[in-house]
Amino acid sequence: NAGVMQNPRHLVRRRGQEARLRCSPMKGHSHVYWYRQLPEEGLKFMVYLQKENIIDESGMPKERFSAEFPKEGPSILRIQQVVRGDSAAYFCASSPDRQAYEQYFGPGTRLTVT
Amino acid sequence: AQSVSQHNHHVILSEAASLELGCNYSYGGTVNLFWYVQYPGQHLQLLLKYFSGDPLVKGIKGFEAEFIKSKFSFNLRKPSVQWSDTAEYFCAVNADNAGNMLTFGGGTRLMVKP
Numbered sequence: 001n002a003g004v005m006q007n008p009r010h011l012v013r014r015r016g017q018e019a020r021l022r023c024s025p026m027k028g029h030s031h032v033y034w035y036r037q038l039p040e041e042g043l044k045f046m047v048y049l050q051k052e053n054i055i056d057e058s059g060m061p062k063e064r065f066s067a068e069f070p071k072e073g074p075s076i077l078r079i080q081q082v083v084r085g086d087s088a089a090y091f092c093a094s095s096p097d098r099q100a101y102e103q104y105f106g107p108g109t110r111l112t113v114t
Numbered sequence: 115a116q117s118v119s120q121h122n123h124h125v126i127l128s129e130a131a132s133l134e135l136g137c138n139y140s141y142g143g144t145v146n147l148f149w150y151v152q153y154p155g156q157h158l159q160l161l162l163k164y165f166s167g168d169p170l171v172k173g174i175k176g177f178e179a180e181f182i183k184s185k186f187s188f189n190l191r192k193p194s195v196q197w198s199d200t201a202e203y204f205c206a207v208n209a210d211n212a213g214n215m216l217t218f219g220g221g222t223r224l225m226v227k228p
């Protein structure tokens with residue numbers, strides 16, 4: 001049973017470019033969460049999605065960041081016009097249903113903005 | 115908003131020493147509590163969790179944690195560490211007013227010297 005998959009594992013972007021991070025949840029999981037880990041800090045919640053729905057985006061920056069989880073395919077975290085401060089590790093987690101508080105994490109995508 | 119504090123950012127121990135990592139949270143309501151571990155180059159893995167019942171929780175690899183409600187604490191312990199326990203450890207809390215969101219502490223980097 002494959003775990004949570006994230007790609008790419010490492011992504012380098014120049015300032016002003018767009019970054020697209022992908023997350024495929026565990027088989028049978030329909031809930032996806034995105035977290036960001038800035039250097040020397042813990043993980044911070046960004047957004048919680050179910051298929052075709054954003055359930056909670058209270059942790060998402062108001063501008064440049066968006067997330068989706070389409071009916072088919074992986075969840076995408078999109079960062080437009082990246083800045084150096086966006087450099088971080090972005091982790092995706094999944095759970096089987098809304099009541100399952102245990103989340104299974106992917107390996108993360110390390111974004112570096114030059 | 116709830117917060118989670120891990121007081122020790124870096125811990126260095128020799129093999130066979132006992133380990134206790136502190137975790138305190140700030141929310142007064144019902145919580146679910148977790149400890150995750152991130153080994154070098156790997157993704158976060160769940161060590162143990164507390165939802166309800168016996169406040170002393172046993173996890174994988176000989177780890178345990180004790181929930182003390184009056185102290186808002188969920189400290190992680192292991193009687194005798196091994197070199198392979200070298201990793202970063204994260205405490206996380208899910209509060210009953212926060213949906214499925216996990217709030218993480220800043221992490222503790224443990225180095226075990228052989």
